[in-house]
Amino acid sequence: xxxxxxxxxxxxxxxxxxxxxxxxxxxxxxxxxxxxxxxxxxxxxxxxxxxxxxxxxxxxxxxxxxxxxxxxxxxxxxxxxxxxxxxxxxxxxxxxxxxxxxxxxxxxxxxxxxxxxxxxxxxxxxxxxxxxxxxxxxxxxxxxxxxxxxxxxxxxxxxxxxxxxxxxxxxxxxxxxxxxxxxxxxxxxxxxxxxxxxxxxxxxxxxxxxxxxxxxxxxxxxxxxxxxxxxxxxxxxxxxxxxxxxxxxxxxxxxxxxxxxxxxxxxxxxxxxxxxxxxxxxxxxxxxxxxxxxxxxxxxxxxxxxxxxxxxxxxxxxxxxxxxxxxx
Amino acid sequence: xxxxxxxxxxxxxxxxxxxxxxxxxxxxxxxxxxxxxxxxxxxxxxxxxxxxxxxxxxxxxxxxxxxxxxxxxxxxxxxxxxxxxxxxxxxxxxxxxxxxxxxxxxxxxxxxxxxxxxxxxxxxxxxxxxxxxxxxxxxxxxxxxxxxxxxxxxxxxxxxxxxxxxxxxxxxxxxxxxxxxxxxxxxxxxxxxxxxxxxxxxxxxxxxxxxxxxxxxxxxxxxxxxxxxxxxxxxxxxxxxxxxxxxxxxxxxxxxxxxxxxxxx
Numbered sequence: 285x286x287x288x289x290x291x292x293x294x295x296x297x298x299x300x301x302x303x304x305x306x307x308x309x310x311x312x313x314x315x316x317x318x319x320x321x322x323x324x325x326x327x328x329x330x331x332x333x334x335x336x337x338x339x340x341x342x343x344x345x346x347x348x349x350x351x352x353x354x355x356x357x358x359x360x361x362x363x364x365x366x367x368x369x370x371x372x373x374x375x376x377x378x379x380x381x382x383x384x385x386x387x388x389x390x391x392x393x394x395x396x397x398x399x400x401x402x403x404x405x406x407x408x409x410x411x412x413x414x415x416x417x418x419x420x421x422x423x424x425x426x427x428x429x430x431x432x433x434x435x436x437x438x439x440x441x442x443x444x445x446x447x448x449x450x451x452x453x454x455x456x457x458x459x460x461x462x463x464x465x466x467x468x469x470x471x472x473x474x475x476x477x478x479x480x481x482x483x484x485x486x487x488x489x490x491x492x493x494x495x496x497x498x499x500x501x502x503x504x505x506x507x508x509x510x511x512x513x514x515x516x517x518x519x520x521x522x523x524x525x526x527x528x529x530x531x532x533x534x535x536x537x538x539x540x541x542x543x544x545x546x547x548x549x550x551x552x553x554x555x556x557x558x559x560x561x562x563x564x565x566x567x568x569x570x571x572x573x574x575x576x577x578x579x580x581x582x583x584x585x586x587x588x589x590x591x592x593x594x595x596x597x598x599x600x601x602x603x604x605x606x607x608x609x610x611x612x
Numbered sequence: 613x614x615x616x617x618x619x620x621x622x623x624x625x626x627x628x629x630x631x632x633x634x635x636x637x638x639x640x641x642x643x644x645x646x647x648x649x650x651x652x653x654x655x656x657x658x659x660x661x662x663x664x665x666x667x668x669x670x671x672x673x674x675x676x677x678x679x680x681x682x683x684x685x686x687x688x689x690x691x692x693x694x695x696x697x698x699x700x701x702x703x704x705x706x707x708x709x710x711x712x713x714x715x716x717x718x719x720x721x722x723x724x725x726x727x728x729x730x731x732x733x734x735x736x737x738x739x740x741x742x743x744x745x746x747x748x749x750x751x752x753x754x755x756x757x758x759x760x761x762x763x764x765x766x767x768x769x770x771x772x773x774x775x776x777x778x779x780x781x782x783x784x785x786x787x788x789x790x791x792x793x794x795x796x797x798x799x800x801x802x803x804x805x806x807x808x809x810x811x812x813x814x815x816x817x818x819x820x821x822x823x824x825x826x827x828x829x830x831x832x833x834x835x836x837x838x839x840x841x842x843x844x845x846x847x848x849x850x851x852x853x854x855x856x857x858x859x860x861x862x863x864x865x866x867x868x869x870x871x872x873x874x875x876x877x
Contacts, residue, residue, distance in 0.1 A: 296777050357780070360742065360752055385775045389754045392739035393746040395707055401836015402706070404737035422735055422842070426629040427637065430841040439836075474751035474788075478770070479781035488776045494877065518877060536757070536795035537774065542625055542733060543648065543794050551876040562625055572876045574867065575852060588852040590870055592863050602864035607877065610868050 287320030288376040290438070292367060293339055294386055295328050296358070300335055302450060302491050303382025305342045307443045309451035310409055311380050312343035317411065320377070321345045325370060327363055327466075329356025336461045341453040347461040354470050357477040358386045364393040365467035371398060376438050378416065383442035384490070391442045401433040402440035405546075407447040407569070420444075424542045424565030445490045446548040447569075483537060489521045494551045495570075497523030497540055498533075499563075501556020501577060501596055505533040510600040511555055517604050517611070523547065523567075525557045541566035556596045559584025576600060613666030613764050615657045616720065617690065617727045618713055618744070619650040620672055621681040622734045631842050644677050646684040649729030651799035652792040656759065657727050658689045659797065664764050667691040669720070673701060673712045679815055686810040687802035696818045700827050705835035710743030712830055715823040717748060724764065726789045730755060741791040751784035754791035762786075 289311040294301035311322045324339035326332060327350045336347040348370050354362050367390070371379060379394065381387040383405045395402035408419040415432045418441055422429045433439040489495060496515040498508050508522070515522045523540040524533070540547055542562040552570035556577060557563060564587055567573070575588035576599045585591050592599050623629070627642030646654075657668040669692040670685035672678040682693040696716050704712070717723055726748070728741035738754075745752025757779065758772040767786040772779045774793060802810075820827055828834060855870075857863040871877045 296775075301776070358775075359782075360746075364746065385755055388738045389742045389752070392706055392710070392737075392743040393752070395739075395836060396710060396743045396746040399836075400707070402739060403837055404706075404739055421845070423623070423627075423629045423637075424625070424733060424736070425845065427631055428843055428845050429839045430843075431837050431839045433836050434838055436836045475753070475782050475784045477780060477782050480778060481772075481781070482778035490776060539794075551871065551874075572871070572874050574871070580854070585852045585854070587848065590867060591852040591854045592860075592867060593854055594860055594863070598860045599864065602860045603867060606861070606864040606868045609865075610872065611877070 286375050286377055287315065287318035288323065288374065289315050289320055289378040289380060290323050290325055290371060290374070290376045291344065292379070292381045292387065292390065293324050293326045293335060294382055294384060295326070295332055295335055298328065298332050298335070300338065301382055301384055303384050303387065303443065303445040306445070306448040306450050307380040307382050308339060308342045308344055310443060310448045311378070312451065314378065314409065314416070323348060323374065323376065325367055326350070327355045327366060329353055338453070340457050340459040341455050342451050345459050347459060348464050349461050350464045350466055352466045354466050354468065354473065359473060359475050359477065360389050360393050361473050361475060362466055362468045363390055364397055366464070367394055368397040369467050370464065371438055379438045379440045381440065381442045383444045387442050391440055395440050398438065400436040400438060400440060402442065403431045403433065404442050405444050406441050407444050409441060409443070424562065425568055444548070489523055489538065489540065489545050489547055492521035492547070492549050494518045494520035495523045495540070495547055495549045496520045496553040496555065497525065497557060498528055498555050499525035499557030500527035502528060502533070507556070508534055510597060510604070514553070514600050514604045517607050525563050554584050554588065555600055557584055558582045559587060613661065613664045613724045614720070614722050615660060615666065615668045615725045615727060616717055616723050617650070617653045617657045617668060617670050617685065618672070618740070619654070619670055619681045619685060619729070620647050620674055620732050621645065621678050622647045622732055625733055631844060635842050637842055644680045646681040647729055647732045649731055649733065649794070650681065651688070651729070652794060652796055653727040653729045654685045654688050654690060655797045655799040656792050660725070660759070660762060664762065669694060671696065671713070671716055673697060673704070673709055682815055683810040684802065686813050687806035688800055689806060693813065693815050694818055695815055696823060698820045698830070700820065700831045703832040703835065704830055705837040706737050706739040706743050707836045708830045708834035710740055710747050711834060712820070712823065712825050713740070713744050714747035715825040716818060717744070719823050724767070724786050725769070726750065726787070728789065728791045730791055730793045741789055745789035748789065751788045753782055753784060753788060755793050756790050757793050757795045759790070759796070
């Protein structure tokens with residue numbers, strides 16, 4: 285049986301997803317342990333070729349590259365068909381996919397196509413008793429689960445964004461790039477992408493290394509202004525608690541928590557957020573958590589590393605000013 | 613229009629979860645409820661039915677406890693409910709679960725639209741909707757925040773779905789599988805009349821034989837994934853360090869020094 289690993293490299297308009305390079309990093313470490321090869325699978329419209337050399341620099345040995353108009357927009361049908369054919373031909377033991385929206389759609393479809401298992405949203409991958417064992421949060425992170433795929437191959441895993449370190453690129457690495465053709469022609473693909481409305485002026489929450497979030501305590505849509513200023517100073521993405529979203533102060537796309545996005549930044553600043561268990565579910569794995577809240581009994585202080593008890597409308601601008609002083 | 617909504621029951625989101633040495637998960641005194649994400653799928657189905665006519669069938673693969681989810685959906689206004697179960701289904705991963713659900717949907721035969729919630733709040737795989745779509749050969753449209761257009765006569769649907777960078781607008785023919793997300797609607801509360809109807813309702817049970825599913829494709833034998841160990845996450849050590857200072861400006865400066873020392877800014 286091969287010890288080879290396939291990694292699906294996600295891209296949007298030629299820009300790679302950070303989760304894909306993190307997955308290549310995880311694949312590289314496992315392949316080095318087992319003596320296998322890492323193949324990056326890059327699908328997209330004409331013009332995605334530069335990603336091939338990037339994938340190699342991050343740790344791929346070889347690249348399967350498909351450039352075709354049918355692959356320009358992510359669609360699960362043509363992507364599944366092509367990735368499944370590539371897997372059938374090469375027979376890797378493992379397929380890694382970043383656990384992004386697209387990846388979490390592709391993984392299960394690929395698993396059905398190949399009649400195998402797909403372990404979702406892994407935060408760790410290691411060999412235990414000869415089994416590749418994934419760790420993943422369940423019940424909103426209240427529990428963890430170890431999962432394995434003991435018999436079927438390949439073993440498919442989707443890896444949580446920012447749970448695995450992004451490797452240092454090495455421009456000196458070289459590898460073979462093989463061009464492949466799509467499996468499905470346009471006339472047999474059911475779905476047609478007719479538009480894309482990009483979120484304006486924001487850092488993607490799940491990719492962000494710093495997030496500043498506001499909750500009920502900000503009091504209204506205008507209460508997000510000091511938070512926005514702090515986020516801009518930090519180059520951070522802006523998040524929100526469910527209470528702020530449900531009140532209509534900020535769109536749902538910003539919601540962090542059990543019914544929003546799960547994030548794992550280096551720094552999470554919770555402003556006016558009491559820290560209900562549902563909110564904690566979405567941000568508890570952040571490396572450093574700062575809470576600013578006027579209520580010293582707020583549950584967020586049980587989770588936070590640093591806290592300021594006080595009026596957020598004074599503390600947040602003060603923090604922004606102190607940062608500007610230091611960073612500029 | 614015949615709309616099918618797939619649901620499952622979960623412990624309440626407030627539940628305090630624990631696990632014993634044998635790996636048995638417990639949710640204490642908390643109630644079992646309909647998976648909260650599925651309420652968006654049910655609400656969307658009801659709105660589409662009220663606009664275009666037809667019926668909404670709520671289905672769940674699960675033991676008797678799954679009736680909690682079915683009853684809630686009936687109380688919201690679904691027309692029919694079907695539970696699918698054999699003891700052989702226990703231990704199914706999403707590969708096996710999607711097989712059983714797809715078999716049940718195929719048996720119904722006249723389905724125009726299959727709706728899912730974004731994920732279930734227990735295992736949180738997000739996988740079953742996409743897997744069912746692939747099994748049925750229907751277009752799968754996940755993370756849908758808006759059904760922009762649905763034409764039952766032309767058998768077409770256009771949706772906006774959430775991806776990291778924004779909203780992708782996608783059209784597809786019916787029948788299709790749509791995974792809904794929060795923001796698509798505001799799920800209704802159950803009414804007294806609805807709850808009474810749900811209490812009186814018959815909940816037919818379909819077995820694996822009824823849906824034409826093979827026993828070796830369900831449960832652990834039909835699954836790719838096993839979960840040999842479930843455990844509590846390590847507790848975070850220590851309490852937050854509360855920054856105390858004469859003025860808020862001073863507290864902010866101290867905090868910035870701490871964050872610089874942590875190398876996170």
